[in-house]
Amino acid sequence: MVPIKGFIENSLIEWEGKIASIIFLPICNFRCPYCHAPHLVQTHNELESIPVDVIINKIRQNIDWLDGVVVTGGEPTSHRNLDALLKLLKDTGIGVRLDTNGTNPEILQHLITRNLVDCIAMDIKAPLLKEKYEQISGVSCNIEEIKESIRIIMGSGIEYEFRTTVCPTQLDGNDIEDIARSIKGAKRYIIQSFKPNHCLDTRMLDIKPYPDEKLKYFAFTAGRYVEYCCVRGESKNNIGRDW
Numbered sequence: 012m013v014p015i016k017g018f019i020e021n022s023l024i025e026w027e028g029k030i031a032s033i034i035f036l037p038i039c040n041f042r043c044p045y046c047h048a049p050h051l052v053q054t055h056n057e058l059e060s061i062p063v064d065v066i067i068n069k070i071r072q073n074i075d076w077l078d079g080v081v082v083t084g085g086e087p088t089s090h091r092n093l094d095a096l097l098k099l100l101k102d103t104g105i106g107v108r109l110d111t112n113g114t115n116p117e118i119l120q121h122l123i124t125r126n127l128v129d130c131i132a133m134d135i136k137a138p139l140l141k142e143k144y145e146q147i148s149g150v151s152c153n154i155e156e157i158k159e160s161i162r163i164i165m166g167s168g169i170e171y172e173f174r175t176t177v178c179p180t181q182l183d184g185n186d187i188e189d190i191a192r193s194i195k196g197a198k199r200y201i202i203q204s205f206k207p208n209h210c211l212d213t214r215m216l217d218i219k220p221y222p223d224e225k226l227k228y229f230a231f232t233a234g235r236y237v238e239y240c241c242v243r244g245e246s247k248n249n250i251g252r253d254w
């Protein structure tokens with residue numbers, strides 16, 4: 012079974028409009044400098060695993076008021092038997108969202124085909140250019156896999172969102188517009204502010220995030236290419252009004 016390294020019983024903010032549990036899986040093939048989960052990416056062997064039965068029992072106990080469970084990481088698709096975990100979760104009757112960096116399109120297709128996910132949230136780290144993507148993910152990247160994941164998700168018919176963490180030293184407004192153009196017609200694109208705390212690369216801690224108004228402007232620009240775009244934590248009605 013996939014090792015589970017963290018569990019939050021309920022969250023009102025993780026899956027918009029839903030009360031959701033969160034399951035954290037270790038290991039990631041990326042090394043994003045701003046990553047807030049270095050314990051899951053670099054030092055996961057030091058963390059105790061939580062037995063899956065404990066989590067399944069908890070979800071069953073809460074099933075009357077719980078809407079869903081978010082499986083995040085790390086990068087969940089790093090685990091070859093992820094489908095077995097998702098099947099256990101689906102068998103409780105709960106909705107399942109998977110968070111991913113989009114580097115394993117074959118696994119995403121497999122999970123969608125088997126109806127093991129109700130929603131996918133995929134990070135798009137940068138414009139779909141190899142050099143830029145590698146700069147932000149911190150590792151060598153196959154951009155074709157990222158593009159394939161985007162294609163699979165947009166054609167899946169299930170709920171989805173794409174999202175980008177925006178740090179001033181990495182991405183500017185043109186980059187965000189490039190990303191939005193590459194997911195033209197997408198249902199939902201979320202801009203997230205970089206936050207200088209618990210970063211994998213401690214040099215990121217000194218970087219000041221973009222002001223809110225700037226992020227809203229980025230979302231306004233990106234919103235011309237997708238059905239819905241906002242800054243995480245902002246309502247739809249604010250987009251493009253306050254900058």
Ligand code: SF4
Pocket residue numbers: 039040041042043045046047048052084085086112
């Ligand atoms: S932020 Fe980057 S390094 Fe951290 S879990 Fe996500 S993809 Fe992996």
